[in-house]
Amino acid sequence: MADLIIETVDLVKRFGKFTAVDGLSLEVPAGSIYGFLGPNGAGKTTTMRMLTTLTRPTSGSARVNGFSVTDDQIAVRRSIGYMPDEFGVYEDLRVWEYLDFFAACYDIAEGERKKLINDLLALVDLAHKREDMVDKLSRGMKQRLSLARTLAHDPAVLILDEPASGLDPRARIEIRELMVELARMGKTIFFSTHILADVENICSHIGIVEAGKLVMQGSMSELKARLMPHREIFVTVKDDTAAESARAIALTFGGVIAAEVLEPKGGRSRVRVDYQGDDDGVAALNQTLTTSGVAILGFQEEVQNLESVFMRVTHGIVG
Numbered sequence: 001m002a003d004l005i006i007e008t009v010d011l012v013k014r015f016g017k018f019t020a021v022d023g024l025s026l027e028v029p030a031g032s033i034y035g036f037l038g039p040n041g042a043g044k045t046t047t048m049r050m051l052t053t054l055t056r057p058t059s060g061s062a063r064v065n066g067f068s069v070t071d072d073q074i075a076v077r078r079s080i081g082y083m084p085d086e087f088g089v090y091e092d093l094r095v096w097e098y099l100d101f102f103a104a105c106y107d108i109a110e111g112e113r114k115k116l117i118n119d120l121l122a123l124v125d126l127a128h129k130r131e132d133m134v135d136k137l138s139r140g141m142k143q144r145l146s147l148a149r150t151l152a153h154d155p156a157v158l159i160l161d162e163p164a165s166g167l168d169p170r171a172r173i174e175i176r177e178l179m180v181e182l183a184r185m186g187k188t189i190f191f192s193t194h195i196l197a198d199v200e201n202i203c204s205h206i207g208i209v210e211a212g213k214l215v216m217q218g219s220m221s222e223l224k225a226r227l228m229p230h231r232e233i234f235v236t237v238k239d240d241t242a243a244e245s246a247r248a249i250a251l252t253f254g255g256v257i258a259a260e261v262l263e264p265k266g267g268r269s270r271v272r273v274d275y276q277g278d279d280d281g282v283a284a285l286n287q288t289l290t291t292s293g294v295a296i297l298g299f300q301e302e303v304q305n306l307e308s309v310f311m312r313v314t315h316g317i318v319g
Contacts, residue, residue, distance in 0.1 A: 005030040005157055005188045006051065011060035013046050020046040022212035023060070028190055028205065033183050035199035036192040038209035044192035045085065047209070048161050051190075052082045065156050078106075081150025085161040087142045090134045095126060098134050099149060106153035120148040124178060140171025147178060158182065160191035164198050176202050230257060233273040233282065235289060236298030243269035245294045253285050268297060 006028035013021040021043045028034045036044055049055035051064055053073040062069045065079035090098055099117045108116060121127040124144040129137065137145065143163060150158055163179070164172040172195070179189050180202050193199060199206055200220070207217035216223060235250070237243050243261045250259040255277035262270040275285060286299045 003030045004028060006034075006062075006064050006190055008047075008051075008062040009060055011047070011050065011062055012058045013043075013050060013055065014058045020212055021050070021057075024209070024212070024214050026207055026214065027217065028188065030188055031183070031186065032204045033179060033189045033202055034191070035203040035206040036190060036209065037196070037199055037206055038192075038194065040194060042209045043212040044209060045161055046212075048082075048159055048190075048192060051076075052080060052159055053077060078153065079156050081153070081155040081158045083146050083150050083158070083160040083163060085165060087139075087146050093134050094130070095121070095132050095134060095137070095145060096130045098145065099152065102149045103152045108152065116152065120151055123151070123181075124148045125174075138171075140167050140174065143167060143171070143175055144178065147175070151182075156188060158187050158189045158191075160189065162193055163191055164193065164195060172198065230274045230276045231282065232302040233275055233285070234262075234298070234300050234302060235271040235273060235296060236300075237269050237271065238295055238297065240264075240269050242294050243271050245292070246271045246289055246296070249289060249292045249294065250285070253288055255281050256285070 004027050006026060008024055008026045011021055011024040011026075012019065024043070024047060026047075036047070038044055046055065050057050050069060051062055053069050053076050056070065064076045067075040067079060069076050093101065096117050099120055100113055103113045103116055104110075118127070121130055124147060126141060126144055126148065129141060134142070134145065147158075147160070147163065150160075158179075160179075164175050167175065176198060179191070183189055203220060205217070205219050206223065208215045216226070218226070235243075235246050237246055240261065247259045247261055250256050250271065250273045253275075256273055256275050258274040260272055262272055264270070273285070275282065277285075282301060289296050289299065
């Protein structure tokens with residue numbers, strides 16, 4: 001596995017008798033966009049508060065950028081840019097003043113801050129709002145400004161709690177595109193969400209948590225392969241006779257582990273083929289069926305999306 005920039009081992013957080021995080025072991029590779037996915041109340045925010053040194057673990061360990069969250073808190077804080085799920089109100093600050101304030105908090109010299117602020121505003125496409133009051137910005141703009149603030153000290157890791165929560169579709173897309181751009185710039189991004197589209201469209205790795213426990217984690221392709229060990233291909237033909245012929249031919253093809261004729265749909269017969277193989281094999285199977293003498297009306301693989309993966313793992317509990 002690539003070098004890990006976030007690693008937790010048996011991380012636990014209890015509040016009285018309630019266990020919010022229960023033996024969590026995360027592995028976040030450097031340079032990844034890691035989606036921390038789970039229903040509301042699953043323990044995502046509590047985990048992030050421990051990673052950002054805001055909450056002390058009950059037991060277990062966590063390291064960010066090589067530093068312990070309990071023993072090297074200052075080093076952890078200088079390594080991360082943290083964006084909480086609530087922006088906070090700064091009624092008396094203009095946009096540039098907001099960034100200037102946080103840059104000063106990170107001991108960035110006054111002479112360097114003007115260029116830094118201009119660069120950050122350009123990055124998040126808020127240069128035209130430079131003189132606006134922060135509290136007058138739309139929620140989407142506030143989210144982008146908050147993200148710019150996390151970058152003021154050039155951290156290696158961005159930890160973002162529900163960055164697209166409450167945004168309209170356009171603003172959500174803008175935030176997603178911004179996270180992809182930051183990853184291209186070399187940042188590791190660890191963000192929580194319960195919006196499946198936000199994860200599937202941009203993440204290289206995901207972790208699924210439920211009731212404080214890590215249910216599954218890995219790269220997107222690894223998780224789909226683990227839950228769907230074979231590929232499902234649907235072949236559409238004219239009638240049941242053709243379907244039986246297509247089924248028999250498919251069963252002779254290497255890598256096909258099962259084939260069955262399904263109930264007709266739209267007046268046409270279908271065959272589902274379970275296949276273990278790569279894309280070249282799928283193309284070869286298509287070619288074999290096409291040249292077999294059976295009139296093939298359609299050949300389509302059922303693509304497993306993240307929603308199907310999530311529903312399998314969490315038994316249909318979605319927040």
